Structures are given as structure tokens and as C-alpha cells.
Amino acid sequence: MHSGKVLHVMHAEKFIEPFIQFVEDNFDDFESRHEFFIWGDKSKYSIKSRLNLKNSNKRKIEKVRYILSLAFAMQKTEKIILHGLFVQWHLMLLFLMPWNLKKCYWVIWGGDLYTRKLSKRSLRWWRNEIFSGFVIERIGHFITPIEGEYGLAQQWYGAKGEWHECFMYPSNLYQEASKQSLHHEGVNILLGNSADPSNNHIEILNELKCYAGENIKIYCPLSYGNQSYAEEVLYCGEALFGCKFIALREFMKFDEYAEFLSKIDIAIFNHNRQQAMGNITTLLGMGKKVYLRKEITTSNFLQSLCIAVFDTNSIELTKIDEDISINNMKIVRSYFSKEKLITQLRGIFQ
Numbered sequence: 001m002h003s004g005k006v007l008h009v010m011h012a013e014k015f016i017e018p019f020i021q022f023v024e025d026n027f028d029d030f031e032s033r034h035e036f037f038i039w040g041d042k043s044k045y046s047i048k049s050r051l052n053l054k055n056s057n058k059r060k061i062e063k064v065r066y067i068l069s070l071a072f073a074m075q076k077t078e079k080i081i082l083h084g085l086f087v088q089w090h091l092m093l094l095f096l097m098p099w100n101l102k103k104c105y106w107v108i109w110g111g112d113l114y115t116r117k118l119s120k121r122s123l124r125w126w127r128n129e130i131f132s133g134f135v136i137e138r139i140g141h142f143i144t145p146i147e148g149e150y151g152l153a154q155q156w157y158g159a160k161g162e163w164h165e166c167f168m169y170p171s172n173l174y175q176e177a178s179k180q181s182l183h184h185e186g187v188n189i190l191l192g193n194s195a196d197p198s199n200n201h202i203e204i205l206n207e208l209k210c211y212a213g214e215n216i217k218i219y220c221p222l223s224y225g226n227q228s229y230a231e232e233v234l235y236c237g238e239a240l241f242g243c244k245f246i247a248l249r250e251f252m253k254f255d256e257y258a259e260f261l262s263k264i265d266i267a268i269f270n271h272n273r274q275q276a277m278g279n280i281t282t283l284l285g286m287g288k289k290v291y292l293r294k295e296i297t298t299s300n301f302l303q304s305l306c307i308a309v310f311d312t313n314s315i316e317l318t319k320i321d322e323d324i325s326i327n328n329m330k331i332v333r334s335y336f337s338k339e340k341l342i343t344q345l346r347g348i349f350q
Helices: 016-026 060-076 088-096 098-103 111-118 123-138 147-157 201-211 227-244 254-262 277-285 297-304 322-335 338-349
Strands: 006-011 034-039 053-055 079-083 104-107 141-143 162-164 187-191 216-221 245-248 266-269 289-292
Touching: 006 016, 006 060, 016 034, 016 338, 034 060, 053 060, 060 088, 079 098, 079 338, 088 098, 088 123, 098 104, 098 123, 111 123, 111 147, 123 147, 141 147, 147 297, 162 338, 187 201, 201 216, 201 227, 216 227, 227 245, 254 277, 266 277, 277 289, 277 297, 277 322, 289 297
Parallel strands: 006 034, 006 079, 034 053, 079 104, 104 141, 141 162, 187 216, 187 266, 216 245, 266 289
Antiparallel strands: none
16 A cells, blocks of 8 residues: 555535545544645534644635645645535645646536536636636546546546546445335425526426425425525425425435435436436435436436436326336445445545
8 A cells, every 4th residue: 555645625515524534434544644625614514623634714814824734735745636626726726736736636526517518607707717727637537436527527628637436425325215214195306406506496396386286295405505596496386386395494414314315205306417416326225216317427327337217308206116216226235335435445545
């Protein structure tokens, strides 16, 4: 095993703490090799303090110290793992220190890649694209389980680095459905995963309004994302479905959310880009019926694994066929296993 340092450059998010804990639990060299720099409020996502973790906070002097420390750490580390490319300061450092890009591994999250195609054009967008284009073209390594995402980085940015197949985060691991949650009346529907407009909630709500008289419940997570957009979705959902539309406005703990997903029968993700992989893999592993747009890379990836997903262009609120459900669960249990994730991460860290 190599003894060189592995530097993780992150921004505070809900699946960062489970990832760090996973590395700590499964790699003996956690403290000696791994160093974590996190931009944002780590307390919001219950990210524990550790000796090998540095965090920016709201004070300007602390942000300056963080940036200078990160620049120094980038110089002396063997590998830099970029968990998303959302933080402007992280991007600026990479732009100003291009000699470090060959040892960078970019974990593609989705929004950081699709900004090029889906964000509104503005001076800020053009500025970010100049920096992103320079950095992405020169990054040495790309991490995603979805080869199509790597293909888009090549197509849009001229990426030349090596692709590493890895699903990276424990939120993608196979989970069994809670048995006490499997039996309930009616049809429980999950719509989207956040208050991000890329969910295209209102389009689906209008498509489902013919079912308003049926025994259904539509659950819609709106706890994070664009809150003015969340209000639009809430207004539309309640106008069309009344008390059958249930907005989830509070964060749930990981185990609590998994218990909630056990109660879902049908999930509809109308995203126009790769998003919500953790939700999707968990639901498929629980044997649920999942609808996706057929043209997105996520759909192509899952079908390449012989997992059956359904097309949002033809939604029917009938529960999934048992044989399809069992086959999906079997494939997810095999591919999204703890052992496979450890193997994939070991290949990247070494």
C-alpha cells in the first residue's frame, strides 16, 4: 500500500459524514493517510470534528486560513479527491495551481457537470465556465459509476483523464426494506428528491391529476434546495391533490429516511440530468417501482446492469410486477454492496 497522503476536498453535505465514517471504519490508515478539507457549515450536517479534518467557517480570517492551508496541503499530497466541483474557491485554487490537476480525482456529483447545459447564462456563468473548462480538461482522473457522465465531460470539456468506476458513497449501498412497512393501503408515491427545479415536479403533478380521486398519497421531499420553488410545488400539489399531497419540509436522519422509503410503492424522478442516485438505488434495492426520464445517463446506466426502470413519459400507478422487483433487488444487492465499495475505494486510494 502507498504511504502518500490522500486529500479530500469537499463541501458540507448530508452524505459527507457517512462517507468519512465509512473510510474510518474500513481503512486502517485513516488517520495517517487521509485528510479532509470541508467548505461550509459542517454542524448543519452533523459532521464530526476530527484531527485530520479542517473546516471553513463564517469568519473571513478563518476562510483565508482555510484557503491557504488547502493550497499548502494540495502541494504536498499524493492524491486529491474532489468531492464535487461546486465551491468557487476550490475551483480558483485548481485554476491557479494547474500542476496539481494530474493527481486530482473528480467525483462527479451531477450538478457540477450539468451547469454547462442547464444553468442560466450570465456573467457569473461565463466566468465559472472559463475556470471549469480549464480545470476539467486537465484533471487526471474521473470517478463515477456512470460511464455516460464521463462521456459528457469528454464531449463538453475535452476531458482526457482516466475514468474510475466507483459509486463512492455509502448512501448508494443496498438496503433491505423494513418488513413492517411493506403492508399498507393504497399507493404511496415519492415525487423527486429535493426542491431543485431540475426535478420538474409540476409537470408530473399535472400528469397525475387524473388520479386525484384514487387512494394515493404523494410524498414530496422539499427540505433542501430552492425554497421559493418549493412554495410553488406545495401550492400546486395541494391545489390538485389536497391532503393527499404531503410535502416533507424537515430533514430526516439516515435511518429514518430509509424507513420512510420502505413505505413507498412508486417513485417518480423527473430530473433532466443525473441526480438522486442514493434514493434511486435504495428504492430499487427495496424492490420499488422507479420512473426516470429515459434519455438521462442514470437510466442508461441502470439498464446496462439489467435493472428494470420505467419511463416518465408513460406513468401508470400500478405496483411493480413481483418478478421484476425480485430481479432488481438481486442485482442491486450484488452491485451496490459494501464489499464492492471497499474494493472500488481501495483501488482509488492506492
